[in-house]
Amino acid sequence: MYNKKLISLAYITLFSTCIYGKILSKDEVLKQKGTCDWKDCTGVNYYCKGDICAEYDFNSKSLEFPNNEGKMENYIVDTCSSTAISTGQCNSEKCTADSQCLSNKCENNHCAFNEITPVVFCQDIYRYNGTLIMEETEVYCGKPYGDSCKSDSECSSKYCFSGICEEERIHQYSFNEFKTLSKEEVLKLELCKDKNSCSDFPEYYCKDDICSQPNTQNYYSVEIPNKEGNLVNYIHESCTTGRIDSGECKNKKCSLDSQCLSNKCYKNHCAYNEVTPVVHCSSVSHYNTLLGSTSHKMKCGKAINDVCKSNSDCSTDYCGNDGICDYQPDHEGQFMSTIFIYVILGGCVIFLLPIGVCLCLCLKPKKNKESSEKSKDASADASAV
Numbered sequence: 001m002y003n004k005k006l007i008s009l010a011y012i013t014l015f016s017t018c019i020y021g022k023i024l025s026k027d028e029v030l031k032q033k034g035t036c037d038w039k040d041c042t043g044v045n046y047y048c049k050g051d052i053c054a055e056y057d058f059n060s061k062s063l064e065f066p067n068n069e070g071k072m073e074n075y076i077v078d079t080c081s082s083t084a085i086s087t088g089q090c091n092s093e094k095c096t097a098d099s100q101c102l103s104n105k106c107e108n109n110h111c112a113f114n115e116i117t118p119v120v121f122c123q124d125i126y127r128y129n130g131t132l133i134m135e136e137t138e139v140y141c142g143k144p145y146g147d148s149c150k151s152d153s154e155c156s157s158k159y160c161f162s163g164i165c166e167e168e169r170i171h172q173y174s175f176n177e178f179k180t181l182s183k184e185e186v187l188k189l190e191l192c193k194d195k196n197s198c199s200d201f202p203e204y205y206c207k208d209d210i211c212s213q214p215n216t217q218n219y220y221s222v223e224i225p226n227k228e229g230n231l232v233n234y235i236h237e238s239c240t241t242g243r244i245d246s247g248e249c250k251n252k253k254c255s256l257d258s259q260c261l262s263n264k265c266y267k268n269h270c271a272y273n274e275v276t277p278v279v280h281c282s283s284v285s286h287y288n289t290l291l292g293s294t295s296h297k298m299k300c301g302k303a304i305n306d307v308c309k310s311n312s313d314c315s316t317d318y319c320g321n322d323g324i325c326d327y328q329p330d331h332e333g334q335f336m337s338t339i340f341i342y343v344i345l346g347g348c349v350i351f352l353l354p355i356g357v358c359l360c361l362c363l364k365p366k367k368n369k370e371s372s373e374k375s376k377d378a379s380a381d382a383s384a385v
Contacts, residue, residue: 022055023066029053029122030139044124044139047102053122053295061093061268064101075102078268079111079119080255081146091267113147121156125168145190146255159233166259167221167233167252181224183209183300187279189295194199205236206279206300207260220252224263234261238270238278240324241309278303280315284328301325 029046038340046053047063054063057079064072079101080090085108095101101111103119106176113119121144124137142156143149145165152158155165184205204211205222214222223231237248244267253268254260260270262278266383272278280303286295301315302308307324311317314325 016092024055025130026051026053026120026122026141030141040042044122044128044137047144048120048122049102050142056121058252061232074100077102078253078255079103079113079117079144079146081148082107082112084256085112085147085180086109089265091265106364113143113261115148119144119147123156123168125158127205146259150366150371151219161230167235180210183211183279183281187298187300189298190338191283191298201283202298203283204281204300205234206235206281207261211279211281224261235259235270236261236278236280236304237304238262238264238272241266241271243305244271245271272302278306280304282315284315284317296375 002226024046026048026382029044029048032044045056047056047057048054049065053066054065055064061078062074062076067073075094076095078092083089084169089348089371090110090153092110095106096109097110098104098106100106101106101114102168103111103112103114104117105112120141122138122139122141140156140158143154143165145167147155147165148163149165150156150158150163152160154160157165157168159166159168186206189202191202194302199306202213204213205224206212207224210224212222212224214220220235220237221233222231222236226232228321234254235254239251240287243249249269251269254265254270255268257263257265259265262270262273264271264273279300281298281300284299286297299315299317301317302325303315304325304327306314307323308319308322308325310312311319313319316325316328319326320326
């Protein structure tokens with residue numbers, strides 16, 4: 001009997017992996033470990049129902065779990081707090097019955113967090129291993145972000161802030177020292193002191209004139225101190241409502257406006273907000289066509305992919321033809337223009353110089369002849385006198 005159950009579970013796991021995505025037991029999920037550098041890391045994200053866990057993609061609103069008979073059943077995993085639902089801030093997939101929700105609680109057509117059957121989420125969290133580059137990860141299971149909590153240990157991120165599970169706190173190390181500056185200080189930053197080799201491309205996100213650098217590992221988030229001096233984690237990556245409606249937005253999901261730096265959570269994605277626009281500061285280069293040199297300075301404005309009317313609206317100093325802030329074009333074309341100008345000028349000099357020399361040589365004998373004739377005339381006049 002026991003062997004039959006093992007064979008059945010193995011079959012379900014293999015079948016589900018091929019068709020629906022990876023299905024593991026909670027013990028198997030917790031054993032997953034790995035290392036990643038600050039540029040590349042494969043995340044571990046699972047929702048669990050009992051002891052069975054299904055791999056989660058941040059663009060998914062629902063997952064399928066095998067029931068006791070081995071048949072796959074669909075559950076809505078997008079869940080909101082009762083407060084978010086009652087205030088109209090929940091944009092999760094709609095439900096009509098408790099059984100449709102992983103939390104087993106459908107409230108006003110939205111899946112709500114449930115203390116009786118709390119949603120269990122497993123994720124990898126970073127653990128510093130003593131080097132400046134490599135990070136180790138460990139998997140921890142608990143309540144997903146947005147759910148209520150009393151301590152860090154209740155949350156899958158191990159970070160409970162103001163009674164809510166928040167995104168994981170990322171530690172900053174010496175290779176990317178965490179800096180908080182005023183907006184005025186950011187704009188005064190000296191860039192590229194070494195003119196021969198420039199690698200100064202800092203960027204900051206600001207809230208209420210206080211600016212912080214984005215997290216190194218979880219690049220989509222930034223920690224900015226509030227008025228009490230406590231660090232608050234915000235999702236700074238945002239999309240236009242049009243991209244969200246069309247399904248093009250692949251950024252980190254939100255459940256509350258307060259989780260977004262833009263203060264606008266639209267259909268579970270942070271959206272750009274004209275009332276409280278995201279303020280982004282970045283290094284902008286200015287090319288001197290005449291001298292063929294580039295200078296750098298900090299500029300603050302709307303972030304990349306936000307809507308704009310002119311270059312001055314954007315932190316990159318470049319508003320594309322589609323009315324969207326975009327990366328500043330490189331100066332390769334301008335550099336080639338400078339070379340072309342100098343080539344033309346050089347060609348003109350080479351071409352005109354011989355002509356000028358010839359004219360000088362031709363005019364000089366004529367002048368000497370005229371001088372000689374004037375001298376003869378003068379002598380003749382003197383003799384006549």
